[in-house]
Amino acid sequence: MKELVLTLAKALVDYPEQVSVNQVEGEKSVIIELRVAQEDMGKVIGKQGRIAKAIRTLVKAAASHQGKRVVVEIIQ
Amino acid sequence: MKEIEVSGKNVEEAIAIALKELGVNREDVEITVLEEGSKGFLGILGSRQARVRVVVPDKPEKLIEDFLEKVLQSMCIEAGFEIRHREDFIFVSFYGKELGILIGRHGETLDALQYLCNLAVNKVLTNRVKIILDVEGYRKRREQTLINLARRLSNKVKETGKRIVLEPMSPQERRVIHTALQNDSRVLTFSEGQEPNRKVVIALRQ
Numbered sequence: 001m002k003e004l005v006l007t008l009a010k011a012l013v014d015y016p017e018q019v020s021v022n023q024v025e026g027e028k029s030v031i032i033e034l035r036v037a038q039e040d041m042g043k044v045i046g047k048q049g050r051i052a053k054a055i056r057t058l059v060k061a062a063a064s065h066q067g068k069r070v071v072v073e074i075i076q
Numbered sequence: 077m078k079e080i081e082v083s084g085k086n087v088e089e090a091i092a093i094a095l096k097e098l099g100v101n102r103e104d105v106e107i108t109v110l111e112e113g114s115k116g117f118l119g120i121l122g123s124r125q126a127r128v129r130v131v132v133p134d135k136p137e138k139l140i141e142d143f144l145e146k147v148l149q150s151m152c153i154e155a156g157f158e159i160r161h162r163e164d165f166i167f168v169s170f171y172g173k174e175l176g177i178l179i180g181r182h183g184e185t186l187d188a189l190q191y192l193c194n195l196a197v198n199k200v201l202t203n204r205v206k207i208i209l210d211v212e213g214y215r216k217r218r219e220q221t222l223i224n225l226a227r228r229l230s231n232k233v234k235e236t237g238k239r240i241v242l243e244p245m246s247p248q249e250r251r252v253i254h255t256a257l258q259n260d261s262r263v264l265t266f267s268e269g270q271e272p273n274r275k276v277v278i279a280l281r282q
Contacts, residue, residue, distance in 0.1 A: 004150040011143055011196035048271070051195065057180065057188035062151040065177050 001070055004062055005032050008055050013040035029069040032059070036074075044074060077202050078132040083125040086113050094130040106131045136166060136205045139197045144168070147189065153178060165206040168193075175211045183218055186211060187246060219252050226256040229278055230263045239279035244269070250276050 002023045010016040018037040023030060036044055045052045056072050063070040078098060084090030087109055095102060113126025137159050148155055155172035170178060179186050190209040198204050208215070229240050242253065253276045254265050264281050267274050 004147065007146045007150045008192060008196075011146075012192070012199065050272070051192070053272075054188035054191045057185055058147070058151070058192070061177050061180055061185040062153075065152060065174075 001030060001059060001063060001066075001068070002032060004059060005034055005055065005072060008058065009034055009036060009044055012051065013037065013043045015040055029071055030063075031071045031073060034072060034074050041074070041076070077134050077200075079129065081110065081127060081129045083111075083127045084113075085125065087126045087128060090126045090128040091130065094128060098130065098132055100132055104132060104135075106133060134201045134203065136197060136201060136207075137161075139200055140166065140168060140193065140207060143193055143196050144189075147192075165208050168207060168209045170209070170211045179211050179214055183214065186214065218249075222249060222252045223256045226253045226265075226278070230257055230260055233263050233278050233280055237280055239277055241268075242276045242278070244273045244275050246272075247274075250274065253278075 002021050006019060006021045009019045009021070013019060013036050015037040018035075018040070020035045022033040022035075024033065034044065043051070044055065046054075052072075052074060059070050059072050080094055080097060082090045082094040082097065084093050090113075091102070091107060094107075095105070098105070108129040108131075109126070110129055111124065111127035114122070114124050140159055144157060153172075153174065155170045155175055155178065157168050157170045160167045160169070177185070178189070180188075186209055190207065193209065194207050197207060210216075225242075229242070233240055245253070250267055254267075257263055257265050257278065262281055263278055265276055265278050267276055269275050
């Protein structure tokens with residue numbers, strides 16, 4: 001799941017080397033924290049959060065495939 | 077599009093260096109000789125290096141392939157796909173088992189992947205391309221479902237005289253509804269609300 005967020009984020013930003021993803025395991029859910037360069041925030045959020053929503057949709061699909069609940073958080 | 081300028085003892089050597097640096101074959105590039113280079117007198121005096129510019133043109137198919145392969149792999153989905161050039165878009169069709177997961181509810185997952193694929197590929201390209209993703213004819217089936225829905229609901233509007241508001245849809249899906257009913261003389265359609273919650277309304281013509 002971590003890898004999916006990393007793959008998507010790197011493909012969208014201008015500074016792929018500054019993309020980092022941290023996975024926090026909770027009891028029932030997994031939180032994936034995504035960090036990108038400040039200049040790239042718009043590239044992973046998009047107008048009205050459209051890009052972030054698309055990333056979450058794909059992660060949700062992949063997670064349900066593996067029977068988990070996953071939350072993607074974009075960290076400032 | 078990638079582009080580099082390289083110098084060498086002669087044109088051939090400069091090209092060879094450039095190809096090695098870019099990691100591509102000669103048939104994949106466009107070469108411009110900027111400076112022929114000369115050996116000079118006895119190979120020492122007045123010798124000039126050759127200089128070439130090597131450009132790797134955009135290959136959208138390759139970019140699409142790389143992006144989708146990586147995404148499918150990290151989603152643990154085993155699926156193949158076929159890329160075809162259409163007149164004004166590139167059509168990608170997935171095939172394989174368990175592809176329901178790739179479609180999602182009302183094509184939600186497929187639309188998300190399509191949106192991100194367009195962004196990722198067009199970020200690199202100088203000439204934009206439009207990419208449409210499909211899973212085993214899903215788009216066509218969904219279109220037919222929407223057309224049937226539009227006809228059924230328009231009949232209901234005609235019977236009751238009351239307008240009907242549909243559930244939120246993407247611009248492509250809303251267009252299918254509008255098109256299906258545009259020649260109906262008794263009802264009219266329009267959209268209301270803000271994306272992504274924009275909905276089609278079917279109402280009686282006054």
